[in-house]
Amino acid sequence: MHTKIPDDLAEDPWFKVVDMLQHNWAVIIQSVSPVLVVFYGDTRGIFDELEFESVEKAEASLSRNGFSKYRSDDKATEIVGLPRGEFHDRPHPNGPIYSSGRFWVS
Secondary structure, three states, X not given: OOOOOOHHHHOOOEXXXXXXXXXXXXXXXXOXXXXXXXXXXXXXXXXXXXXXXXHHHHHHHHHHOOOEEHXXXXXXXXXXXXXXXXXXXXXXXXXXXXXOOOOOOO
């Protein structure tokens, strides 16, 4: 599953607080068709992906599901640091949580 995430995208990802001191992160990769949203955790472990018809649909869906743009949230940039290190595959303990639809509103 390991999709290459460009460094510039990783500097302004989408994020969602999922638990105390735990976040899910996402980037929209436009260079592929359909558009791909790649999800990763605080240690840059990639755990899921979703496809969308367009960037606009991907952004709307991320917002609808509680994600925000990191650099647009002044409070987040003050308290939450961006994940660092190398991206790697890391299956989520609950399986593909977003692509399964269990924790994703279409």
